[in-house]
Amino acid sequence: xxxxxxxxxxxxxxxxxxxxxxxxxxxxxxxxxxxxxxxxxxxxxxxxxxxxxxxxxxxxxxxxxxxxxxxxxxxxxxxxxxxxxxxxxxxxxxxxxxxxxxxxxxxxxxxxxxxxxxxxxxxxxxxxxxxxxxxxxxxxxxxxxxxxxxxxxxxxxxxxxxxxxxxxxxxxxxxxxxxxxxxxxxxxxxxxxxxxxxxxxxxxx
Amino acid sequence: xxxxxxxxxxxxxxxxxxxxxxxxxxxxxxxxxxxxxxxxxxxxxxxxxxxxxxxxxxxxxxxxxxxxxxxxxxxxxxxxxxxxxxxxxxxxxxxxxxxxxxxxxxxxxxxxxxxxxxxxxxxxxxxxxxxxxxxxxxxxxxxxxxxxxxxxxxxxxxxxxxxxxxxxxxxxxxxxxxxxxxxxxxxxxxxxxxxxxxxxxxxxx
DNA sequence: GCCGGGGCGTACAGACCGGTCTGCCTCGGA
DNA sequence: TCCGAGGCAGACCGGTCTGTACGCCCCGGC
Numbered sequence: 001x002x003x004x005x006x007x008x009x010x011x012x013x014x015x016x017x018x019x020x021x022x023x024x025x026x027x028x029x030x031x032x033x034x035x036x037x038x039x040x041x042x043x044x045x046x047x048x049x050x051x052x053x054x055x056x057x058x059x060x061x062x063x064x065x066x067x068x069x070x071x072x073x074x075x076x077x078x079x080x081x082x083x084x085x086x087x088x089x090x091x092x093x094x095x096x097x098x099x100x101x102x103x104x105x106x107x108x109x110x111x112x113x114x115x116x117x118x119x120x121x122x123x124x125x126x127x128x129x130x131x132x133x134x135x136x137x138x139x140x141x142x143x144x145x146x147x148x149x150x151x152x153x154x155x156x157x158x159x160x161x162x163x164x165x166x167x168x169x170x171x172x173x174x175x176x177x178x179x180x181x182x183x184x185x186x187x188x189x190x191x192x193x194x195x196x197x198x199x200x201x202x203x204x205x
Numbered sequence: 206x207x208x209x210x211x212x213x214x215x216x217x218x219x220x221x222x223x224x225x226x227x228x229x230x231x232x233x234x235x236x237x238x239x240x241x242x243x244x245x246x247x248x249x250x251x252x253x254x255x256x257x258x259x260x261x262x263x264x265x266x267x268x269x270x271x272x273x274x275x276x277x278x279x280x281x282x283x284x285x286x287x288x289x290x291x292x293x294x295x296x297x298x299x300x301x302x303x304x305x306x307x308x309x310x311x312x313x314x315x316x317x318x319x320x321x322x323x324x325x326x327x328x329x330x331x332x333x334x335x336x337x338x339x340x341x342x343x344x345x346x347x348x349x350x351x352x353x354x355x356x357x358x359x360x361x362x363x364x365x366x367x368x369x370x371x372x373x374x375x376x377x378x379x380x381x382x383x384x385x386x387x388x389x390x391x392x393x394x395x396x397x398x399x400x401x402x403x404x405x406x407x408x409x410x
Numbered sequence: 411g412c413c414g415g416g417g418c419g420t421a422c423a424g425a426c427c428g429g430t431c432t433g434c435c436t437c438g439g440a
Numbered sequence: 441t442c443c444g445a446g447g448c449a450g451a452c453c454g455g456t457c458t459g460t461a462c463g464c465c466c467c468g469g470c
Contacts, residue, residue, distance in 0.1 A: 023417075039333070041246055045458060055418045056459080066458065119332060123383055127329050128244070131386055140387045167384070168395040175380025178328055179372070181336055182345045190373040197402040228447070250428060260448040262431080271428065 024062045026052040031073045032080065037118045039128055040070055040135070070125070070135055077121045078142050085111070087149045097157035098199060101150070104173070105192035112180040112188055119181045122146075123174060146170065159202040168198055229267045231257040236278045237285065242323045244333055245275055245340070275330070275340055282326045283347050290316070292354045302362035303404060306355070309378070310397035317385040317393055324386045327351075328379060351375065364407040373403055 030052035034043040045066055049059050063069045089107050094100030111117060126139040147166045154162035154169075172191040179187035235257035239248040250271055254264050268274045294312050299305030316322060331344040352371045359367035359374075377396040384392035 038335070044456070046456085053418095056420085057461085058417060060459070061416080124332050126383075126386060127324060127332050130243070131388065143387055164395070167389060167392070168399060171377065171380035171384050171392060171396055171399070173380070174383040175376035175378070178331075178379040178383070179376055181331060182348055183336065184372060187372070187376060190369070191376055194373060194376070194399055194403060197406070198399060201402070249426070251426080258448090261429080261450085263447055265429070266446080 023052075023054045023058050027054055027059060027062065027069070028072060028076055031069055032076055035070065035073050036077065036121055037116065039124055041128060067135060071138055074122070074125065074135075074138055074142055078145060081121070082142070082146055082149070086146075091153075097153050101153050101157065101169070101199065102192060102195060104150075105176070105188045105195060108173070108176060108180075108191070109185075109188035112176075112185045117180065120174070120177050123177065143170075146173070154202070157199075158204075159199065160204065161202065165198065165202045169195060172198070228257075228259045228263050232259055232264060232267065232274070233277060233281055236274055237281055240275065240278050241282070241326055242321065244329055246333060272340060276343055279327070279330065279340075279343055279347055283350060286326070287347070287351055287354070291351075296358075302358050306358050306362065306374070306404065307397060307400060309355075310381070310393045310400060313378070313381060313385075313396070314390075314393035317381075317390045322385065325379070325382050328382065348375075351378070359407070362404075363409070364404065365409060366407065370403065370407045374400060377403070 027048070030048055031043075034048060034051065045056070045059065048069075049056055059069075063072070086104065086107055090103040091100050093103040093106060122139040122142045126136050126143070129136040129139075131137065131140060147170050150169050151162045151166035154165045159165050172195050176187040176191035179190075232253070235253055236248075239253060239256065250261070250264070253274075254261050264274075268277070291309065291312055295308040296305050298308040298311060327344040327347045331341050331348070334341040334344075336342065336345060352375050355374050356367045356371035359370045364370050377400050381392040381396035384395075
């Protein structure tokens with residue numbers, strides 16, 4: 001612990017830790033970049049520390065193992081991607097809760113077309129490590145947090161059975177992400193259309 | 206080449222090559238089992254050859270590299286899983302093309318509950334290697350074959366815009382597989398309900 | 411002025427990776 | 441009877457992996 005506390009843990013997004021240059025911040029920023037685009041097993045510790053300009057001893061002073069860093073990365077990804085890039089942006093774009101729900105797929109549409117589109121790290125890690133591995137279980141937990149955001153919006157919209165709604169909605173989100181990875185950049189539009197039907201069938205009628 | 210030709214390549218499913226005991230068959234059967242459940246990078250050549258009771262020299266006489274074996278595995282997976290386990294079984298269960306389409310998710314429901322449920326190898330390999338890697342590109346190709354089966358059923362059912370229909374349908378398939386990997390064994394039911402709505406909107410009306 | 415924590419660089423250990431190569435054995439056809 | 445193709449076993453190669461250890465240096469507090 002040095003100067004930086006009194007504000008809790010330091011899991012700030014890469015853009016937001018511009019002013020900071022502590023080793024732990026460089027490690028986290030680099031892990032976000034490398035793990036997001038190339039997966040866990042695709043990035044070794046040696047490349048990670050050399051990319052972040054940190055010695056190996058320093059790395060292992062802050063993180064007891066690579067898996068511990070991956071856990072921190074997943075937490076960071078939840079903040080940067082799930083919360084800020086997707087949920088907050090969707091809430092910004094829509095005026096009503098229903099519009100905000102549908103705006104998720106507009107955000108997806110923009111995201112799919114970015115050249116640094118790297119799919120969903122939680123799905124990647126889950127499939128890479130398997131649901132039995134601690135990192136897979138952690139990924140499942142973060143995926144359920146995404147469902148929690150959807151469920152909250154469904155409740156604000158007054159939809160029926162919001163938990164079931166969120167599970168179905170999440171199927172559309174994950175399926176469209178895989179399709180986008182295959183190259184179908186219009187997958188967001190297809191998913192959005194099915195999402196509209198899902199909303200209709202969860203309105204009180 | 207020995208006794209076994211005059212019937213083309215030997216990519217038979219594990220169950221169907223009961224009588225055969227050639228090294229290449231043992232290699233393929235073992236690779237199917239190990240790659241399906243633990244991914245590509247999770248299985249090394251040494252384990253693979255010792256599990257199939259084959260020497261390393263023999264392995265490399267039949268396959269020039271590990272990637273070549275993975276390509277053969279994907280082809281085998283297409284036969285065993287896509288064609289026989291999913292498409293043929295769905296066609297068996299339904300009487301009309303529409304019923305056969307919806308039966309896909311009944312088959313999924315049974316498959317999700319198996320204790321050896323191992324998700325979709327094509328999605329796994331695609332996310333593990335990335336869409337730019339040769340194995341990722343091959344996986345994309347096999348995924349498009351799955352869409353081809355769906356599109357054929359849609360055409361038999363006389364649905365509108367069968368190619369777009371198949372793309373939307375495939376989103377539901379892939380999304381439900383990921384959800385099942387997270388532990389939601391009812392994902393097939395949720396996807397099936399959305400699939401019903403999709404059919405309704407692709408009928409001539 | 412000095413002392414120590416934390417940073418850096420790097421060498422190293424031990425395991426495993428894909429892939430090559432050599433030797434031995436067996437079996438089937440001429 | 442002999443010969444060679446093909447299978448088995450395993451040593452070995454260079455490289456990469458995670459994780460440990462050691463030495464040097466800088467900078468800040470006393």
